[in-house]
Amino acid sequence: MSVPMEISVQNLTDLAICEQNGAAPPPPPPPPSATTVPEDKILVPVEVCLKPSSTARADEVGSAVERMLEKRSLSYSDGPVPVPIDDMFLVDNVQRIRICETDDGVKDHGVLLFWQVKPVVHVFQLSEEGPCEESSTDGQLSSFHEWILPAKEFDGMWESLIYEPGLKQRLLRYAQSALLFTEKGVDPFLVSWNRIILLHGPPGTGKTSLCKALAQKLSIRFNSRYPQCQLVEVNAHSLFSKWFSESGKLVARLFEKIQEMVEEENNLVFVLIDEVESLAAARKAALSGSEPSDSIRVVNALLTQMDKLKSSPNVIIMTTSNITAAIDVAFVDRADIKAYIGPPTLQARYEILRSSMQELMRAGILSDTQELGKVTLPNYATAQERQVAQEPEIAELCKILLEAAETCEGFSGRSLRRLPFLTHASLADAYSCDLAKFLCTMIDTAKKEWSELPD
Ligand SMILES: Nc1ncnc2c1ncn2[C@@H]1O[C@H](COP(=O)(O)OP(=O)(O)OP(=O)(O)O)[C@@H](O)[C@H]1O
Ligand SMILES: [Mg+2]
Numbered sequence: 001m002s003v004p005m006e007i008s009v010q011n012l013t014d015l016a017i018c019e020q021n022g023a024a025p026p027p028p029p030p031p032p033s034a035t036t037v038p039e040d041k042i043l044v045p046v047e048v049c050l051k052p053s054s055t056a057r058a059d060e061v062g063s064a065v066e067r068m069l070e071k072r073s074l075s076y077s078d079g080p081v082p083v084p085i086d087d088m089f090l091v092d093n094v095q096r097i098r099i100c101e102t103d104d105g106v107k108d109h110g111v112l113l114f115w116q117v118k119p120v121v122h123v124f125q126l127s128e129e130g131p132c133e134e135s136s137t138d139g140q141l142s143s144f145h146e147w148i149l150p151a152k153e154f155d156g157m158w159e160s161l162i163y164e165p166g167l168k169q170r171l172l173r174y175a176q177s178a179l180l181f182t183e184k185g186v187d188p189f190l191v192s193w194n195r196i197i198l199l200h201g202p203p204g205t206g207k208t209s210l211c212k213a214l215a216q217k218l219s220i221r222f223n224s225r226y227p228q229c230q231l232v233e234v235n236a237h238s239l240f241s242k243w244f245s246e247s248g249k250l251v252a253r254l255f256e257k258i259q260e261m262v263e264e265e266n267n268l269v270f271v272l273i274d275e276v277e278s279l280a281a282a283r284k285a286a287l288s289g290s291e292p293s294d295s296i297r298v299v300n301a302l303l304t305q306m307d308k309l310k311s312s313p314n315v316i317i318m319t320t321s322n323i324t325a326a327i328d329v330a331f332v333d334r335a336d337i338k339a340y341i342g343p344p345t346l347q348a349r350y351e352i353l354r355s356s357m358q359e360l361m362r363a364g365i366l367s368d369t370q371e372l373g374k375v376t377l378p379n380y381a382t383a384q385e386r387q388v389a390q391e392p393e394i395a396e397l398c399k400i401l402l403e404a405a406e407t408c409e410g411f412s413g414r415s416l417r418r419l420p421f422l423t424h425a426s427l428a429d430a431y432s433c434d435l436a437k438f439l440c441t442m443i444d445t446a447k448k449e450w451s452e453l454p455d
Helices: 009-023 060-074 088-092 167-183 207-221 235-238 243-261 275-285 293-308 331-332 346-362 381-386 393-405 411-427 436-451
Strands: 042-050 080-083 094-101 117-124 132-134 140-148 195-200 228-235 268-272 315-320 335-339
Touching: 042 060, 042 393, 060 088, 060 094, 060 117, 060 132, 060 315, 088 094, 094 293, 094 436, 117 393, 132 293, 140 207, 140 243, 167 207, 167 315, 167 335, 195 331, 207 268, 207 315, 228 293, 235 268, 243 268, 243 293, 243 381, 275 393, 293 315, 346 381, 346 393, 346 411, 346 436, 393 436
Parallel strands: 042 117, 195 315, 195 335, 228 268, 268 315
Antiparallel strands: 042 094, 080 094, 132 140, 140 228
């Protein structure tokens, strides 16, 4: 990735003035000089999702999208790019195009202009197959689920998860570096790194979702190196809670299966071990004598198998836990990146609620807001800057939404995503409710939820 460059304020101002006057934009600026901007451009990922029916070659679609982007001559910001209707090849094959992570290249709400950017196009097609389930011989215990990535089921999950700025990017960059080091053959005796991630924090903060979304993102970003990707979700809790006599066999079978996947070097395999604290609980129970001693053998077998897997370059192990204190020390030590995922900040709460409101409006559940028609609620930064002051109705909606986000302090992402549903269910006249009234009711519902939380 190149070094973020400073953006010339002069050029941005020129562009803004031209837009206001309706005049043609200025000619492209001269090539950046070494004194003002670094030579290399900023790499910006552009994700291109093919239609399920498309049989076009990814490289041909990629080149067509690159040509289209070159012609656009516009600024780059995160979000969808319309598929040009006059390009029949793209119209026939492409479902959507999305620019990602421009925030990396700009500071303080700046804009990236086309000449500063080198788009890196990733073309992919979603797998429509659902998860495969593996169960024990007696058919009672499901030990893992397996998905082919990128999966339709996880589409949009990454974008829907909202955290403080930088958290998702840090995880993505970490995983990208780990895969790059492996690909370039860096000697692990000289520079050591693992491919184990641990996300820990209170319940409902999106840890499991974030792992799945990260696996999906990486499967898209690395699809030219690894054309096949799989996600294996292991529920540690179901492995260790009961049937210890079965657990040994389950672990062995699970890792045999993973090993098979990993042997194919074009496969990128993500292993998600959810609720990993149950490992520690099983070991502790075994040591105290309250569980059969083979439970400890199972935990140890799992750790040994994980160590073995570590030497395979094409595996990333992702783990989650609700209680960090209870996780096996031997385990925590193995994780390279340990990220605390806490309850959403005010900004994240605002954005979560805002996206839920937009979705209810899109689905027609919340209809027009009196005379406003379809409303686009401003994002947090805009709402904070009061740039919406010229439209009093929107400014008022922002104020109530902010108040709702403030009221929800301490709520998990899960509770926040549920709140609009509870609000709707509590309304007697839900069909004739406008957005302002809905938001006010949501504040009351949040207060009620808060008062009913256990101490
Ligand atoms: N920060 C967030 N932004 C948006 N949605 C979120 C956020 N945190 C949680 N959610 C939503 O809450 C739901 C639950 O998330 P998930 O199951 O991944 O949480 P978890 O941390 O794994 O919970 P647990 O600890 O109980 O296993 C998901 O549907 C997710 O969309
Ligand atoms: Mg979870």
